[in-house]
Amino acid sequence: MKTYKLTAFEANGDKLLDETFEAENDDAAKKQGEQLLSEKDLLEKTHRCTSPSGKLLLFHS
Template sequence: MAVYVLTVFDGTGKVLVDERFDAKDDAEAKKLGESKIAELKYETYSSRVTKSSGGLVLFHQ
């Protein structure tokens, strides 16, 4: 398992979500990140999922 971080920003750059979670791989982390964004109704905001090693898994602007 690896540690991933979901971050969601509003239009001014204010952080709305900064949440850490575990996933077995990048594909699972992407799915979990997209699900959480949809659950919070933040699909229209800029967001990203990164892994603890520094890689970018998901980016939406």
């Protein structure tokens, strides 16, 4: 399992979410990140999900 980082922000830069989670691979992490954002009603906020190697998996501004 790899550890991924998910963050979400308000337009003014205030951090709304700063969470790490584990997933088998990048595809699973992308799905899990989208699910977490959806559950917390943050899909339309600025967000990003990065892999342990720094790869950007999700991004919305």
